[in-house]
Amino acid sequence: MSDEIFKHVVSHAKEYGFVFPSSEIYDGLGAVYDYGQNGVELKNNLRQYWWKAMVQMHENIVGIDAAIFMHPKTWKASGHIDGFSDPMIDNKDSKKRYRADNLLEDKIARYEKDGKTNKAQELQNELDAALLENDLAKLKSLIEQHEIACPISGTRNWTDVRQFNLMFSTEMGAMAEDADKIYLRPETAQGIFVNFLNVQKTGRMKIPFGIAQTGKAFRNEIIARQFIMRMREFEQMEMQFFVRPGTQQQWYEYWKENRLNWHKKLGLGESNYRYHDHVKLAHYADAAVDIEFNFPFGFKELEGIHSRTDFDLRSHQELSGKKMQYFDAELDENGKAYGNYIPYVIETSVGLDRLFLSVLCASYKEEEVGEDDKKDTRVVLTLPPVLAPYKVAIFPLTKKDGLPEIARKIIDDLKLDYNCFYEEKDAIGKRYRRQDALGTPFCITVDHESLENQTVTIRYRDTMLQERIPITRIREILAAEINWHKLLA
Ligand code: GAP
Numbered sequence: 001m002s003d004e005i006f007k008h009v010v011s012h013a014k015e016y017g018f019v020f021p022s023s024e025i026y027d028g029l030g031a032v033y034d035y036g037q038n039g040v041e042l043k044n045n046l047r048q049y050w051w052k053a054m055v056q057m058h059e060n061i062v063g064i065d066a067a068i069f070m071h072p073k074t075w076k077a078s079g080h081i082d083g084f085s086d087p088m089i090d091n092k093d094s095k096k097r098y099r100a101d102n103l104l105e106d107k108i109a110r111y112e113k114d115g116k117t118n119k120a121q122e123l124q125n126e127l128d129a130a131l132l133e134n135d136l137a138k139l140k141s142l143i144e145q146h147e148i149a150c151p152i153s154g155t156r157n158w159t160d161v162r163q164f165n166l167m168f169s170t171e172m173g174a175m176a177e178d179a180d181k182i183y184l185r186p187e188t189a190q191g192i193f194v195n196f197l198n199v200q201k202t203g204r205m206k207i208p209f210g211i212a213q214t215g216k217a218f219r220n221e222i223i224a225r226q227f228i229m230r231m232r233e234f235e236q237m238e239m240q241f242f243v244r245p246g247t248q249q250q251w252y253e254y255w256k257e258n259r260l261n262w263h264k265k266l267g268l269g270e271s272n273y274r275y276h277d278h279v280k281l282a283h284y285a286d287a288a289v290d291i292e293f294n295f296p297f298g299f300k301e302l303e304g305i306h307s308r309t310d311f312d313l314r315s316h317q318e319l320s321g322k323k324m325q326y327f328d329a330e331l332d333e334n335g336k337a338y339g340n341y342i343p344y345v346i347e348t349s350v351g352l353d354r355l356f357l358s359v360l361c362a363s364y365k366e367e368e369v370g371e372d373d374k375k376d377t378r379v380v381l382t383l384p385p386v387l388a389p390y391k392v393a394i395f396p397l398t399k400k401d402g403l404p405e406i407a408r409k410i411i412d413d414l415k416l417d418y419n420c421f422y423e424e425k426d427a428i429g430k431r432y433r434r435q436d437a438l439g440t441p442f443c444i445t446v447d448h449e450s451l452e453n454q455t456v457t458i459r460y461r462d463t464m465l466q467e468r469i470p471i472t473r474i475r476e477i478l479a480a481e482i483n484w485h486k487l488l489a
Contacts, residue, residue, distance in 0.1 A: 003296065003297070005296060006297065006361070008364070008379075009360060009361055009364045010227050012364060012379065012437070013039070013227075014036075016038055016437050016438055017036035017038040017039065018038050018039035018042065019033050019036065019227075019228060020035075020036050021034075022034050030224055031221055031224025031225075031231050032231065032232055033227075037389075038390075038438055039356070039389075041389035041390070041419065042356060042359070042360075042388070043352060043356055045387040045389075046352060046355055046359065046387060047214055047235075047237065047352060049386075049487055049488075050214065050237045050262075050350070050352075050355075051212070051214065051237075053487075053488055054210070054212045054237075054239050054348075057488060058210065060206075060208065060209040060210060061209065061210035061211070061241075062199060062203055062205070062209075062211060062212070063211070063213060064195055064199060064211055064213050065213065065215065066188070066191025066192065066194075066195060066215070068184060068185050068216060068218075069172070069182055069184075069185075070182075070183075070185060070191065070194065071182075072180065072181060072182050072183065074190050074316075075183050075186075076319060077312070077315040077319040078190050078193075078284075079311075079315070080165075080167060080183075080187075081165070083283045084165055084166055084167060085163040085164050085165045085166060086101075086163070086166060087131075087136055087139055087163060088161065088163070089103070089139075089140065089158050089160070089161045089162075090158070090159040091150035091152065091153055091155065091158060091159075092155075092157040092158070092159060093153035093155045094150050094155075096150060096152050096153075097223075098150075098222070098223055099222060099223045100136075100139040100140070100143060100161045101127060101139065103143055104123065104127045104139070104142055104143065104146070104148070106148075107146050107148055108127070109298055111123065123142070126142055128280065130142065131279070131280040132280045137161070139161045140158065140160055140161045143158060144158070165220075166186060166219045166220050166221065167183045167184070167218075167219070167220065168183065168184040168219075168232075169182065170182060170184065185216075185217055185218065186218060186219050187217050187236060187349070188215045188216075188217055188238045189238050189240060189312070189347060189349065190312070191213060192212075192238065192240045193240065193312045193313060193316055193345075194316060195211070196211070196343075197322075197324060200326065207242055207243060207244055207328060208242060208243045208244070208247070208251065210239050210241040210242070211239070211240050212238070212239040213239075214235065214236070214238075215235065215236065216233060216234070216235055216236075217233075217235070218234075219232060220232060226295070227357065228353040228354070228356065229297075229353075231353055234351055234352070235351070235352040236350070236352065237349075237355075238348065238349045238350075239347065239348045240308075240345050240346075241255065241345065241346045241347070241348075242343035242345055243344050243345070244328065244338065244341070244343070245310065245341055245344045248286070248307050248344040248345075249287070249307070252305065252307045252346050254346075255305050256289055256305050259291060259303055259305060259348050260273060260291055263291060263293075265487050265488075266359065266387075266487070267384055268358065268359065268363070271294070272293055272294040272358075272362060273291060273292065273293060273302075274294075275289050275291060275292070276289065276290040276292050276299075277289050283311070284306070284309065284311040284312060285306045285309070285311075286307050286308075286309050288304060288307065289305050290303065290304050291303040291304075291305070291350075293354075293358045295357065295358065295361060300354075302350065302354050303349065303351075303355075304347075304348075304349045304350075305347070305348050306346070306349070307344070307346055308344075308346070308347050309344055309345070310342040310343065310344050310345070312345065313342045313343065313345070317342065324342055325340045326341060326343050328340075328341065359383065359387065360381070363381040363382045363383045364379070365380050365381075365382060366378075366379055378436055379433075379436065379437050380462075381436070382439070382461070382462055383439035384486070385441040385442075385482045386482050387439075388439040388440055389419065389438055389439065389440075390419050390420065390435070390438060390439075390440045391418040391419055391440070391441060391442065391482050392414065392420050392440065392443070392444060392474075392478060393420070393421040393423060393431070393440050393442070393444070394410050394411050394420060394422055394443075394444045394446070395407065395422075395423055395431050395445045396446045397445055397446060397447040397448070401448065401451070402451060403446045403447065403450070403451070404424055406450055406451070406471075407424075407444075410444065410446070410456070410474065413475075414474070414475070414478070418478060421438075421440060431443070432459060435461070436461055440461060441460070441462075441481060442458060442477070442478060442481075443461075444458050450471070453470075454470060454471050454472070455468050455469060455470050455471065456468075456469065457469075458477060
């Protein structure tokens, strides 16, 4: 998919009520987006897919919904106050600020595009080494060496590279003087860590077990770009899996494979996914891998799987003074109980908005249809049926002769189980096209023959084939295609 098509995807998302720029009447707010009437349905369905796969399908994983605001000490313990920063560089002429590593990554992509693979690889190695050593001076010298110019001013007049913390802060309390500085959470994971014992004890959970959560996270991303790829307010779906120390490698491998398979089941094309092992590990990790997706602008991180050791629970134990230990009564090979320990953690963390973008980009198709002088382009979202905002659209051919009544009756029979769309305006062809653009897998047309023999025409989104069926068969046809089994079985 080209850059040009990506622009079409972005405008399609707006035109068809999937995603709008936030506060658009005030010219928008950088890297903040609102989901419209169709976007929210797709997003809810994706969240449900994740929740079912993680919580419903795993006996030993339960969910929580922790608050966004947390005690400020949380972020001290987690290391975010001291270490959650990006290496930034400013262009002195345009006054624009960039992430130094992103500038270099763009250069690598350009080398690759121009067939300079050796140069790309060499720069990638140097970038990895600089990030690994947190060598800010080296990052600047790479930018200079590779003659990277500011995309706005076109000059190479750069400041030094500095670290900027990405957390948003605000105050809690009515009086400014009494106010305590608190943070909008930059990840949902910490809400799980601080509730580890609450859940373990009240749920009588036995290791290994997981706690899952979906919710908003906030980061003051300096470089916000590529639509909903990098946002300042976004949603994460995270799961912390608590394991016995020493077994983390085995569980890391398990979740790596499990999560990749989950993505692949969406049917967006297996070759669109790959692993990318981290060279530079976050402060809490002893192993980490990204699942990358082939977005129109290249392979980028979609989900992270991190072996977080006992870092978080241990830090919270130290700072809060509360024991974060688990008593393991099971016996080891010598017949001795494992006893008390701080569990190790494998984390899976996927951005819901990025997942949404991957599904939107891979489902968006512009197809040539018709023949000769009737050639036309139809835009269709080939979404997995169970994820589509509307499952079925019902059209009376005309607004009279009792056809709307039959159509309404069909909707009444279906709407408890399926999100239905009703429309009686415009030619049928136009109505079909509008549903294609929303990804609706089935359209049903009620016409005069329906009055005589209780049949309707069903039209399939992907093949555009139409079939005459008795009204009594609608449910059976829908049920065969719209169910979670295809994704979760
Ligand atoms: N708890 C671990 C954690 O937060 P991360 O790699 O920083 O790890 C996990 O984030 C996932 O959250 C990413 O793989 C990505 O899908 C999503 N994500 C992170 N920052 C984002 C942003 N600014 N906008 C949209 N999604 C983001």
